[in-house]
Amino acid sequence: MTIFLYVLAYAFFPLFGLSLASSIDSRSARIGFAFLAGALLLTIEAALFTMIGIRWSIVGLSLPLLIASGIVLWRKAPELGGSSRISRILRSFAALRQAQDDKSKFALAIIGIAILHFALSIITTQSINPDYVLFWGTKSVHFAMTRSLDAGYLLSRYAPPRIDYPPLLPIVQAWGLLFSHQMPWITAAAMSAVWLIAAVPVMNWLTGSIHATAFWTPAMAASLAFCGSGGNAEAMLVVYISVGAAAIVANRTSIAAIAFAAAILTKEEALVTIGAILVGVVIHDLFTRRRGDAEVGRWFGLRRAVILAASSAAGASVWFAFQKRFGMHPGYDRVTLTHTFHWSNLPTIFREAPKSLAAGCWGLSWLIPIAILIYIALKMPRRLKEAIPLLVPVPLLFAFFVYLYLQYESSLAMKMWWILPWLSQPALSLLILAAAFAAGDRMPRHD
Amino acid sequence: MVTMRRVWLIGAIVVLCGPLVTWSSFLRTHRIEVPASPTENDQPQLAAYWRFLAAARPLVPHGSSYTIKAQTADDETQLFMLSAGLYPDVTPYPATYVWQPQAGGGSEAKYVLVYGTPECPTDALSMLIVTGGAVCVRDKP
Numbered sequence: 001m002t003i004f005l006y007v008l009a010y011a012f013f014p015l016f017g018l019s020l021a022s023s024i025d026s027r028s029a030r031i032g033f034a035f036l037a038g039a040l041l042l043t044i045e046a047a048l049f050t051m052i053g054i055r056w057s058i059v060g061l062s063l064p065l066l067i068a069s070g071i072v073l074w075r076k077a078p079e080l081g082g083s084s085r086i087s088r089i090l091r092s093f094a095a096l097r098q099a100q101d102d103k104s105k106f107a108l109a110i111i112g113i114a115i116l117h118f119a120l121s122i123i124t125t126q127s128i129n130p131d132y133v134l135f136w137g138t139k140s141v142h143f144a145m146t147r148s149l150d151a152g153y154l155l156s157r158y159a160p161p162r163i164d165y166p167p168l169l170p171i172v173q174a175w176g177l178l179f180s181h182q183m184p185w186i187t188a189a190a191m192s193a194v195w196l197i198a199a200v201p202v203m204n205w206l207t208g209s210i211h212a213t214a215f216w217t218p219a220m221a222a223s224l225a226f227c228g229s230g231g232n233a234e235a236m237l238v239v240y241i242s243v244g245a246a247a248i249v250a251n252r253t254s255i256a257a258i259a260f261a262a263a264i265l266t267k268e269e270a271l272v273t274i275g276a277i278l279v280g281v282v283i284h285d286l287f288t289r290r291r292g293d294a295e296v297g298r299w300f301g302l303r304r305a306v307i308l309a310a311s312s313a314a315g316a317s318v319w320f321a322f323q324k325r326f327g328m329h330p331g332y333d334r335v336t337l338t339h340t341f342h343w344s345n346l347p348t349i350f351r352e353a354p355k356s357l358a359a360g361c362w363g364l365s366w367l368i369p370i371a372i373l374i375y376i377a378l379k380m381p382r383r384l385k386e387a388i389p390l391l392v393p394v395p396l397l398f399a400f401f402v403y404l405y406l407q408y409e410s411s412l413a414m415k416m417w418w419i420l421p422w423l424s425q426p427a428l429s430l431l432i433l434a435a436a437f438a439a440g441d442r443m444p445r446h447d
Numbered sequence: 448m449v450t451m452r453r454v455w456l457i458g459a460i461v462v463l464c465g466p467l468v469t470w471s472s473f474l475r476t477h478r479i480e481v482p483a484s485p486t487e488n489d490q491p492q493l494a495a496y497w498r499f500l501a502a503a504r505p506l507v508p509h510g511s512s513y514t515i516k517a518q519t520a521d522d523e524t525q526l527f528m529l530s531a532g533l534y535p536d537v538t539p540y541p542a543t544y545v546w547q548p549q550a551g552g553g554s555e556a557k558y559v560l561v562y563g564t565p566e567c568p569t570d571a572l573s574m575l576i577v578t579g580g581a582v583c584v585r586d587k588p
Contacts, residue, residue: 103452107455107459110460113463121466124477125484126473126488128485130493132485133485134528137532138529142531158527158531160528183532189485211456214455215455215462218459218463218466219462222463222466225469226465226469231485361464361465364462368458372454439455440451
């Protein structure tokens, strides 16, 4: 019963997020993105509730979000075909069912196997992250017990590690605990796979290619399982960053803005990745827009980057405002930079990096998209243009890793083996998506 | 474009070979059974800590207080971090916190969770043996 109630709680997320997903024309992508957006809205609401002194409850947290979704759906209903408004709304929840060719069915089977791999790796406790039992899950239990984002616990004499980590994951897990009352530890960790499930229709919709999505999913599932990402925030981070980055190329800036706001509330590593992506957006928008484009203006080259930076800052500001409200140090403490460079680290960095980039499949998930991109660069170089926002951040992120590792004073090889596999996952996802967009035929559909 | 679709699908199958090898190795060396802890097959030491804390949990009532004793500061630190998720409704008095011995050494706690050798402190007379250690009870409110 505990497991059933915990899983049931996650069924509310798509309902919470529909207000932000109503502009998506594909039903399956709308439901998938509504799930992701629902977690973001719940996080913001839960943080605000604590800041103004309202204790969490299932009804209290659900009602405002359900009303918001209801209003948006009600206003959207006339745009959907059908006999009555209610029936049109109900139909909008139904999963998309399209005629599919054999290759698409095969792609769906691959996606199913990949997600099953990640979920079963967690359920059999091969891929549950130690941080989950040491502090992520611990925070969730305390937040649910006190029905708040418990600053008293975070500031207590015996506080858990990483009190500066943003709150999306503990709030999502605490939401499940409001239903189940007891923590089903392995089930709660296995719910990490649900983020991948939610992302699949969104990636399919954004890339316009179920076949590229069928590569992205096993690549990310293998990597997440390899990194032991059950129960921690890695799956969420990778999904939010990937959806946001793909939405940029698909010219869905509002989707990207929402995804980046969620990413920044998931893990502070998002700051670096989003920063690198924004550099790519600026380069793309400044140098590749055609003169004839209707939106070209004096500052158009910076417009999308400014919007995305503002949404990311807005996401972070919720957490920083909470920290300031309760006397915590506002900001992230994660990366300690000494700015003392040990150049003798360079040989170790280049020797150890390939091992850490195995991603659960001997590095093939890196090599295959690289091969595709090289082929496209040689045969159809113009196709790479639209993928610039995804291509630019990859070398930038690796340059950042080198910059980081040059400052390590000891045990570099061991620390790289611990950190680089999960730290490099957003870069891996961006590389695959760049190849997908460059190789695909998506642009006409979204344009 | 048909060719590119084929490339993606073949690539996906090739990538899935990694998980296939992982699973064949796992199934050769492990029995399929309900795990006793969340880190059972990946972090055996954490799993041992977890099993001990989970076994002791029913003996420590809601609203009371506990401390943890173990052979090393590292054991006590990790046991305490884990216990925060399993004993959220019990007041902690860790003997060691973040590898640093604490003033009082947990002497304020009514329940002493002893990991490893089941030996109670001298002021805790009552002892209950559990998986991986013992729960000792001090005679205080």
